[in-house]
Amino acid sequence: MSKPKHSTKPQKQLEVLKRQAEEYLNGWKRAQADFENYKKAQEKVMVDFKKFTQEDLILKLLPILDSFNLALKYVPKDFSKNEWMQGILQIKNQLEELLKVNNVREIFVKKGDKFNPELHEAVKVIKGNGKNTAVKVLQKGYTFNGKLLRPAKVEVGE
Numbered sequence: 001m002s003k004p005k006h007s008t009k010p011q012k013q014l015e016v017l018k019r020q021a022e023e024y025l026n027g028w029k030r031a032q033a034d035f036e037n038y039k040k041a042q043e044k045v046m047v048d049f050k051k052f053t054q055e056d057l058i059l060k061l062l063p064i065l066d067s068f069n070l071a072l073k074y075v076p077k078d079f080s081k082n083e084w085m086q087g088i089l090q091i092k093n094q095l096e097e098l099l100k101v102n103n104v105r106e107i108f109v110k111k112g113d114k115f116n117p118e119l120h121e122a123v124k125v126i127k128g129n130g131k132n133t134a135v136k137v138l139q140k141g142y143t144f145n146g147k148l149l150r151p152a153k154v155e156v157g158e
Contacts, residue, residue, distance in 0.1 A: 055144055058104055061095065062142060062150060068092040069140075099142075107141035107152045109134050121151040129157030 072092070079085045107119050113134045115122065119141060120134065130134045134154040141152030 004092075010130055010135060049054045051145070054102065055149065058099065058102065058142075058144055058149065061099065065092070065095055065099070066139065068095070072078060103145045104149065105143045109137050109141070109152045109154060115154070115156050119148065119151050122156040124155040125158045126155050126158050131157055133157045 068088075068091075072089075075085060109120065111134060112130060115132045115134060121137055122142075125134045133156065135157050136155040137152055138155065139150075139153040142149045
């Protein structure tokens with residue numbers, strides 16, 4: 001009696017199907033990883049976009065704050081207790097608080113401070129004053145989330 005022949009054809013088909021299933025699984029894993037990377041990249045884009053739009057808005061608000069500060073320099077002394085003037089000051093304080101809670105910080109510069117090109121912009125050089133020191137602040141500077149938003153414009157001694 002002869003032994004029945006076992007067909008190797010189903011065995012080969014099984015191997016082919018296993019390889020094919022493994023390829024599909026690996027392809028799915030790569031697609032899943034690509035999708036996760038895409039989601040992370042999109043999240044970063046959204047965070048960066050939010051920062052950019054905040055920065056843009058803040059840069060548009062700063063001239064308004066500058067105008068408040070300039071106008072308040074010329075308020076007559078007898079108006080300082082006026083209710084209307086108190087309302088104007090309250091609006092200015094609200095604007096400053098809005099900037100503060102959004103991580104906008106003023107760059108404090110006083111007369112005699114050493115000129116720092118990373119934070120200051122020299123607009124004018126004054127002879128006869130302390131060398132490389134701030135003589136006068138012409139416009140306040142600000143940082144946003146620790147990054148320079150607008151340098152302080154200063155007159156510098158020579």
